[in-house]
Amino acid sequence: MPDLLTVSPSPHIRNGITTRRINIDVIIAMLPALVWAVYVFGFRSLFVVLVSVASCVIFEALFELVVRRPVTVLDFSAVISGILLGFNLPATVPLWIPIAGGAFAMIVAKGVFGGLGKNIVNPVLAARVFLFSWTRVINTFSKPFSALPVFSFSLEEADIVASATPLSAMKNGGLPDFSLVDMFLGTKSGCIGEVSAILIAVGGIYLLIRKVISWHIPVTYLGTVMLLTFIFPPSGTDALQFMLYQVSSGGLILAAFFMATDYVTSPTTPTGKMIFGIGCGAITVFIRYFGGYPEGVSFSILIMNLLVGYIDKLTKPKRFGGVPKNAKQ
Amino acid sequence: MPALIEIIISVPEHGKAGYSQSVFHRKGIDRQVSSRGLPLVADDMAYSFRGGTHVREHKITRKSPIEKMTAPPVVYIPMSQNIGAMCTPLVAVGDRVLKGQKIGDVENALGCPVHSSVSGTVKEIRETVNPTGQKNKVVVIENDFEEAVSDEVIPFAKTIQETSTEEIVDWIRKSGISGMGGASFPTYAKISSAIGKVDTMIINCAECEPYITANHRLLLEDPKSVLNGAKIIMKALKLRTATFAVEDNKFDAVHEIDNAIGRSKLFKVAIMKTKYPQGDERQLIFAITGKEIPQGKLPADVGCVVFNAETCAAVYRAFSTGMPLIERIVTVSGDCLKEPKNLLVLIGTPYSDLVEFCGGFKREPEKIINGGPMMGMAQWDINAPVTRGTSAVLFLSGRENRKYNQPENCIKCGRCVRACPMHLMPNYIVAYTKLLDFGEAENYGAMSCVECGSCSYNCPAHIPIVQYIKVAKNTIRASKSAAPKN
Numbered sequence: 045m046p047d048l049l050t051v052s053p054s055p056h057i058r059n060g061i062t063t064r065r066i067n068i069d070v071i072i073a074m075l076p077a078l079v080w081a082v083y084v085f086g087f088r089s090l091f092v093v094l095v096s097v098a099s100c101v102i103f104e105a106l107f108e109l110v111v112r113r114p115v116t117v118l119d120f121s122a123v124i125s126g127i128l129l130g131f132n133l134p135a136t137v138p139l140w141i142p143i144a145g146g147a148f149a150m151i152v153a154k155g156v157f158g159g160l161g162k163n164i165v166n167p168v169l170a171a172r173v174f175l176f177s178w179t180r181v182i183n184t185f186s187k188p189f190s191a192l193p194v195f196s197f198s199l200e201e202a203d204i205v206a207s208a209t210p211l212s213a214m215k216n217g218g219l220p221d222f223s224l225v226d227m228f229l230g231t232k233s234g235c236i237g238e239v240s241a242i243l244i245a246v247g248g249i250y251l252l253i254r255k256v257i258s259w260h261i262p263v264t265y266l267g268t269v270m271l272l273t274f275i276f277p278p279s280g281t282d283a284l285q286f287m288l289y290q291v292s293s294g295g296l297i298l299a300a301f302f303m304a305t306d307y308v309t310s311p312t313t314p315t316g317k318m319i320f321g322i323g324c325g326a327i328t329v330f331i332r333y334f335g336g337y338p339e340g341v342s343f344s345i346l347i348m349n350l351l352v353g354y355i356d357k358l359t360k361p362k363r364f365g366g367v368p369k370n371a372k373q
Numbered sequence: 374m375p376a377l378i379e380i381i382i383s384v385p386e387h388g389k390a391g392y393s394q395s396v397f398h399r400k401g402i403d404r405q406v407s408s409r410g411l412p413l414v415a416d417d418m419a420y421s422f423r424g425g426t427h428v429r430e431h432k433i434t435r436k437s438p439i440e441k442m443t444a445p446p447v448v449y450i451p452m453s454q455n456i457g458a459m460c461t462p463l464v465a466v467g468d469r470v471l472k473g474q475k476i477g478d479v480e481n482a483l484g485c486p487v488h489s490s491v492s493g494t495v496k497e498i499r500e501t502v503n504p505t506g507q508k509n510k511v512v513v514i515e516n517d518f519e520e521a522v523s524d525e526v527i528p529f530a531k532t533i534q535e536t537s538t539e540e541i542v543d544w545i546r547k548s549g550i551s552g553m554g555g556a557s558f559p560t561y562a563k564i565s566s567a568i569g570k571v572d573t574m575i576i577n578c579a580e581c582e583p584y585i586t587a588n589h590r591l592l593l594e595d596p597k598s599v600l601n602g603a604k605i606i607m608k609a610l611k612l613r614t615a616t617f618a619v620e621d622n623k624f625d626a627v628h629e630i631d632n633a634i635g636r637s638k639l640f641k642v643a644i645m646k647t648k649y650p651q652g653d654e655r656q657l658i659f660a661i662t663g664k665e666i667p668q669g670k671l672p673a674d675v676g677c678v679v680f681n682a683e684t685c686a687a688v689y690r691a692f693s694t695g696m697p698l699i700e701r702i703v704t705v706s707g708d709c710l711k712e713p714k715n716l717l718v719l720i721g722t723p724y725s726d727l728v729e730f731c732g733g734f735k736r737e738p739e740k741i742i743n744g745g746p747m748m749g750m751a752q753w754d755i756n757a758p759v760t761r762g763t764s765a766v767l768f769l770s771g772r773e774n775r776k777y778n779q780p781e782n783c784i785k786c787g788r789c790v791r792a793c794p795m796h797l798m799p800n801y802i803v804a805y806t807k808l809l810d811f812g813e814a815e816n817y818g819a820m821s822c823v824e825c826g827s828c829s830y831n832c833p834a835h836i837p838i839v840q841y842i843k844v845a846k847n848t849i850r851a852s853k854s855a856a857p858k859n
Contacts (some may be wrong), residue, residue, distance in 0.1 A: 053751075057429070057769075058835065119781070172759070362796060
């Protein structure tokens, strides 16, 4: 007969899911795109991602030690941030860029707000926008399959065969040099994790099947961008072609599956998620058409992040049985 | 079987053999059915509701027939076993009591009498505390194993046809029957409050809680008594039909019920999707009728009434034998027991005797739970007795649960929002409760929470969500009763 019994409130069983398990699924989902990046940009891209992961993990742990919070790097959320930050950088960046970006993401955008779950904006996108301050290094893209030195801290100008990204080509009017097949497969210039639309979508579908994310944000986000670019193509371009180029370029698909769906900085209700996705899509297109930067994805998600609390409040589900009349409102 | 029951069972026969009319077809689409009109496999046509979660079933005793447990040497009979007032003991220490004898009753209040489940001597009348923290009195009776039955126990003498509603209600009250699904609302009070107000009666055989198989076994082994009890209640409520609600993980039970129904037009069977908390009467009524019970209202307010299957069987036994409710089916299960079983147990049997009967422990339990693991109450005493509401006693080791004791930060994944059968946002209720902003917690529907545990079950951060909401509810309730009435 037992001497000591645990008395605690129900429920007494759990389904066993953990934050770490969810994060591991997200990491698995990003691997295809990472492997492709190594194929297209060489091991330099893997090295940049690894530096970025190390930076995020180390800065999160350091910050938590300094402010005497439990160290939470084992939940792997810093690893995800690191991979995504690396994905958002070109393979040609000097290594101080991912290091500084990791520090900004983990300390300024996440740590000071209280750590995991408490941040208002997506740390990776905040860091990316912070790094936009170094426009030239951030926007130097190499041609696909140009051999880059793997381990050097910063690359010499001579090492880089620079290439315009599809988005900047479209910004200057007209369509990119790459074919649509290149665009979707990912044999084009761009950031490390952004190039292969198809492999990112494969990862996204894995997350959908594992029920880590729901369809609401990716579908409404991509759908809004497709709709708007199809209705409003620049004069002289084929609407369908322009739409497909727009969807497959920049970080749109990566963001739609991996960054706009970040739990902490997106709404919790299905309707809210759809509003969030539509908002992201509309702002992305607006910036791509009228903004100074060729890319609007990061800004659009950051802006929508700020509205998440209000969206949740607006889309509170209708209560089962309704609200009693005498309840205080 | 006594004659009175025979009469109500022989109902007019209509149509040809074949039972498809007794099984619901949702949206008019034909299921894959047997020649007898019963669905063969679980399909999307089953009745359901939005929210909820598929909980791992752990129904390890589903194939174990109900065993009658040997009578314990001592029974501990609590005076408060159901919602309502506590009974006053009618016996004194040293009295000899007989099986079925009334030993406690309530005057002029909600509640029903309690009876001795054995014959023997009253050893002690003990003051104890319920797991809910309320004071209770327990009559301790030493069993003399003579099985001497009280002369109060006489079968109901009239045929049901010529019996009035009042007589049925009185007999059910006299027999001490309260809801046996867990909530333990006195059945006579449920019937009398529903008279004239309801048009839909549902017999709840959903049994959505993990581990529990008491209703499932009852339906397999003795569907007739459930059916007959339901007919008595239908007579009291003057209803022409009732619906059995069974989850689609129990197709064998569906077949047994369908066989028992035969060609009767009195009953239908609704196949429910296996999803927790399908057995909550709010979700059950919504799934079958599409009606939502407003907060603070009863099923009767939307014209429905729900009875647990075993409650119906108890009603039948009370009429056919006259024996009040002194025993019930208990699923004794959990990963600590050597031989988990479904047992027919005398009310007042201590849990320790159940363990002994089930071969003892194979590992030390960390939690003993009265009821299912989702909503059951953890007990601190292994000698706590089985009561009328005890559908299961579970002995769980901490192996699965210990690692979830450390809550992490909420990552706002929204799993609780998706799982909530009341369509609330548990994450926000928790957040506002942490801020002690109970007004906002109430705006987010804290008072509508039914504490089913679907949110906590699915939380990847292991936040005790239900516990936070309970704190909010209690605080809101306390502040309401403290506020001056104007």
